[in-house]
Amino acid sequence: MLRRSTLVHAGRLLVLVAFLAAWETLPRIPVLRARTFLDPNFVSLPSLVAVRLWQTTFGSKAGYLWVHAGASLGAALVGFVCGAAAGFVMGLALAQSTVARGLLKPFIDAFSAVPPILLVPLITLVFGLGTTSKIATSVYIVFFVVFYNSYKGASALPESMTASCRLLGGSRWDIMKTVIVPSSAAWAFAAFPTAIGYALIGVVVAEFFGSPTGLGSIIITSMNTGSATDLMVSILALAVMGSGLVGLARLAEQRLLHWRPEYWVA
Amino acid sequence: MGRRTALVASRLVLVAVILAIWQWVPQIPGITRWAPIFDSFFISSPARIAAKFWELATTTGDQGAVLKSGNLFVQLWATLWATLLGFVVGVTSGFLAGLVLSQTRTLADILNPYLVAVNALPRVALVPLIIMIFGTGLGAKVVLAWLIVFFIVFFNTYAGGRALEPSLVDSCRILGASRRQLLRTVVIPHVAGWTFAILPLAMSASIIGVVVGEFVGGAQGLGYIITVALGQLEATDLFVALLTLCVVAVVLIGLATRLEKRLLHWRPEHVGEGGQA
Numbered sequence: 001m002l003r004r005s006t007l008v009h010a011g012r013l014l015v016l017v018a019f020l021a022a023w024e025t026l027p028r029i030p031v032l033r034a035r036t037f038l039d040p041n042f043v044s045l046p047s048l049v050a051v052r053l054w055q056t057t058f059g060s061k062a063g064y065l066w067v068h069a070g071a072s073l074g075a076a077l078v079g080f081v082c083g084a085a086a087g088f089v090m091g092l093a094l095a096q097s098t099v100a101r102g103l104l105k106p107f108i109d110a111f112s113a114v115p116p117i118l119l120v121p122l123i124t125l126v127f128g129l130g131t132t133s134k135i136a137t138s139v140y141i142v143f144f145v146v147f148y149n150s151y152k153g154a155s156a157l158p159e160s161m162t163a164s165c166r167l168l169g170g171s172r173w174d175i176m177k178t179v180i181v182p183s184s185a186a187w188a189f190a191a192f193p194t195a196i197g198y199a200l201i202g203v204v205v206a207e208f209f210g211s212p213t214g215l216g217s218i219i220i221t222s223m224n225t226g227s228a229t230d231l232m233v234s235i236l237a238l239a240v241m242g243s244g245l246v247g248l249a250r251l252a253e254q255r256l257l258h259w260r261p262e263y264w265v266a
Numbered sequence: 267m268g269r270r271t272a273l274v275a276s277r278l279v280l281v282a283v284i285l286a287i288w289q290w291v292p293q294i295p296g297i298t299r300w301a302p303i304f305d306s307f308f309i310s311s312p313a314r315i316a317a318k319f320w321e322l323a324t325t326t327g328d329q330g331a332v333l334k335s336g337n338l339f340v341q342l343w344a345t346l347w348a349t350l351l352g353f354v355v356g357v358t359s360g361f362l363a364g365l366v367l368s369q370t371r372t373l374a375d376i377l378n379p380y381l382v383a384v385n386a387l388p389r390v391a392l393v394p395l396i397i398m399i400f401g402t403g404l405g406a407k408v409v410l411a412w413l414i415v416f417f418i419v420f421f422n423t424y425a426g427g428r429a430l431e432p433s434l435v436d437s438c439r440i441l442g443a444s445r446r447q448l449l450r451t452v453v454i455p456h457v458a459g460w461t462f463a464i465l466p467l468a469m470s471a472s473i474i475g476v477v478v479g480e481f482v483g484g485a486q487g488l489g490y491i492i493t494v495a496l497g498q499l500e501a502t503d504l505f506v507a508l509l510t511l512c513v514v515a516v517v518l519i520g521l522a523t524r525l526e527k528r529l530l531h532w533r534p535e536h537v538g539e540g541g542q543a
Contacts, residue, residue, distance in 0.1 A: 004372070011376035037399045102273045103280060113519065114512045115470050117390070118477055121492045122508055125308055125501060201388045208394075208482055209496065216391075220482065223394035231398065235391050243386035 020046050044228035052229045053236065069237055071213040075131055075206075076199045076245075079138020084195065086139065087146030088188045092181065095154035112144045116198075117205050124209045134214065137206040138199040145195040146188050153187025154180050189257055193249040200242050215241075285312050310501035318506045338491075342510060345476055345487040348404055349518065352411020353472040359412070360419025360468075361461045367420075368427020368457065369449075385421060389414045390478055397483035407487070411475035415468045419461060426460025427453070462529040469522035473515050488514070 024046050032038040040048070056065040090108075094101045120137055127133040157180065165175045207216025215238045222230035291297060292306040303309065322338050367374050393410055400406035430453060438448050480489025488511045495504035 007372065008375045011372070012379060015376060015380065042399045103276055106277060107280075113516050115474050115515060117474050118511055118515060119508070121481065121496045121504060125496055125499075125504060126303060197388070201390050204388065204391055205478060205481075208478075209493075219391060219394050223398050223483070226398065228395075228398065231395055235387075235395065238391050239383075239387040242388050246386070 040228065041226060042228055044232045048229045049232045049236070052233045056233060065233070065237055068213055068215050068218050068234070069241055071131075072134075072200065072203050072207065072215045072238075073241060073245075075134035075214070076138050076196070076203045079135040079203070080142050080196050080199045082135070083139040083142025083199070084146045084188065084192070087143040088150045088184070090143070091147045091150030091152075091188070092154050092184050095151050095184070096176075096180075108144070108147065112148070116141045116144070116202065120202070120205050121209065124206065129210045129212070131211075133209075134203045134206045134211065137202040141198045141202040142195045145191050145198060149191035150184045150188040154184035156187075157183055186257055189253050192253060193246050196249045197242060197246045200238075200245060204238060288312055306501075307499070308501055310505050314502045315505045315509070318502050322506070338506070338510060341486055341488050341491050341507070342514065344404070345480065345489065345511070346514060346518075348407035348476045348487070349411060349469075349472045351404075351408045352475060353415055353469055353522075355408065356412045356415025356472060357419050357461065357465070357468055360416045361423050361458070363416070364420045364423025364427060364461070365454070365457050368424045368430075369453065374424075374428075381421075381424075385417065389417065390474065393475070393478050393482050397479060402479075402483045402485040406483075407476045407479045410479040411472040414471040414475040418471050419464055419468050422464040423457055423461045426457045429460075430456050459530060462526050465526045465529075466519055466523040469519050470515070473518060477511065 023043070026032055027038045027040045027043060027045060029038075033040075037043065053065075055061045094105060094108075116137075119140070123136050123140065124133045127136050161179055162175055165179055170178070203214065204216035204219070207214035208220050210220075211217045215234050218234045219231060219238075222228070222234060288309065289311050292304045292309065292311065294304075298305045306314075367377065392413060396410050396413065397406055400409050434452060435448065438452055443451070476487070477489040480487040481493050484490030484493065488507050491507040492504055492511070495501075495507060
């Protein structure tokens with residue numbers, strides 16, 4: 001009898017092979033090609049995708065994919081930094097000031113109720129078709145994600161902690177510096193993997209609206225020219241970049257958060 | 267004056283100030299040289315947007331390049347219908363797939379690395395691919411919404427199925443429950459709780475799928491109107507369609523949240539990992 005782990009590994013390999021084989025052969029069958037969407041013009045073929053991927057990364061057209069991926073990545077990162085900074089400061093401020101909270105929180109809640117992707121055309125209208133729009137989209141998306149986390153981190157502190165600090169003679173500024181900001185920062189950090197993933201999606205959708213560079217732009221160009229292979233390659237590149245970014249953010253979070261309150265209190 | 271009244275009053279003042287800036291600052295001569303954003307050609311004005319809404323609501327006939335009387339409702343309906351269909355199909359199929367896969371361990375183990383890979387893929391990037399394959403009609407939009415909703419619902423349902431306490435299942439077995447009874451009285455209610463908990467997010471995903479589809483390759487719908495308005499630089503039309511869309515989105519997500527609360531009043535919240543557009 002087979003061992004279970006062998007069965008699972010064999011099964012995984014089989015699924016992969018079956019999927020690639022089906023993708024490679026089915027679109028070549030004339031009946032399917034005529035009747036269904038299984039047409040190389042729509043879904044391309046794994047072999048074509050592999051060749052194109054090689055060409056656009058290291059082969060004859062090297063640089064093509066790097067330039068566009070770099071443009072998307074740059075916009076997402078710049079937007080991420082600005083949005084995270086703004087969200088963090090705002091979260092901290094609203095957690096501290098009752099007046100600011102009462103005045104602004106309802107508006108932030110109202111804006112966050114609308115999925116940010118829907119506002120991309122408005123951002124494009126105001127900021128144009130270039131890099132500014134992409135960065136603005138990324139800032140907008142990241143702001144909300146980080147804001148809510150840092151707000152929670154700054155306001156969800158146990159009363160006993162701030163009371164103890166005051167008892168030990170800490171000024172308001174001391175408490176802010178040593179208790180509230182670190183707690184809020186830890187919560188904000190925890191939101192970074194999600195935020196960076198969303199930022200990249202936002203940038204790509206912003207690029208759908210006629211941007212000259214970026215992965216979103218080549219995705220749309222491929223759709224309009226009916227080039228399924230290019231489309232697959234750019235989607236693949238985006239998926240790899242997205243998981244890489246989120247993975248890195250997770251890693252950074254684990255590295256940096258070992259000083260999290262839970263750890264240094266004990 | 268009470269604190270509460272003061273707060274509400276200051277909020278209203280804030281709104282009024284923002285509307286006033288939006289309305290009158292672009293009228294200051296030469297302002298666009300200092301702040302290009304204050305160009306009413308791009309940001310329209312509250313008065314024009316309100317007038318457009320009034321026009322659409324009260325008169326008939328052709329009005330302007332994009333939005334015609336009655337047209338707004340036709341477009342709204344197209345978006346709404348696709349969103350709801352995609353939501354229902356996505357939630358149902360995601361629930362069933364999550365339920366089945368969480369109960370068959372070997373199959374789940376085999377598919378796991380692929381599920382992780384698919385979950386990491388930004389689904390919005392697949393929109394152009396689907397449009398290339400299925401075109402721009404209602405069917406394509408439903409497929410788009412389904413694609414995004416399915417994975418969100420599936421991953422949460424699956425997580426719920428995996429989180430089912432073995433001791434609970436064992437106790438039921440000891441008490442003599444058959445596999446069918448176990449499924450009906452323990453597994454399905456438990457897993458459904460996790461599916462219900464994700465309904466608001468699924469609704470939001472459905473709207474995103476449909477509207478991004480309309481942005482990219484629409485033939486009708488509010489997203490399409492917005493894209494056309496953007497292309498023709500009709501800022502007022504864009505704001506009218508966008509505001510309508512925002513209201514639709516907020517109402518739909520609100521309804522989904524109420525549905526969740528209604529269905530889940532008997533248990534605490536359950537939201538697992540993995541849920542992105």
